[in-house]
Amino acid sequence: GEEVAQTPKHLVRGEGQKAKLYCAPIKGHSYVFWYQQVLKNEFKFLISFQNENVFDETGMPKERFSAKCLPNSPCSLEIQATKLEDSAVYFCASSQSGLLQETQYFGPGTRLLVL
């Protein structure tokens, strides 16, 4: 498609429950990025993929967060045993070549609320 699609739009979980978020990048884009926006304007990079391969995972909290981008499937970000501090909006972005001077196209985000 011509837009990055993210599902679900909203997700509510109790502490300790699992949360799984999905992202369909723009068709033909090779790179996928996940960001977390906790406070209104603060973004944190989580992980990036080049096709189905992890490209950079330096931002991932290793213990509870995992992500995949499998061929012919939406990418996913999974949080095991959610904590209150995981409440945030999670954005997925895609780009064609991954070059930083190239535009990253963002999805509408998934708002996760952990109670």
Place this chain on the structure above:
Amino acid sequence: LAKTTQPISMDSYEGQEVNITCSHNNIATNDYITWYQQFPSQGPRFIIQGYKTKVTNEVASLFIPADRKSSTLSLPRVSLSDTAVYYCLVVPGGSARQLTFGSGTQLTVLP
């Protein structure tokens, strides 16, 4: 990565030209200056990018002085729908890395 500094908030009225200045004193030779816009409940959206001098597209203009230590995003004749957060980013060219967002500038356009 070069740190960016921009005003936290700005107010303007419909029809006015708005200029948002961003300082990036430690910009490196291969860095580009990029601006994104974020509306409430939406993901950031690319507005404009430049390396030096002036760049103009259908949405905005970007002015970059010769020393490249600052840049100014210019929005001509803003409307209420331009109310958003505007982020100035310095992005190293040629490497596939994540974007680093600062705090952004909340622009509020008043009727």
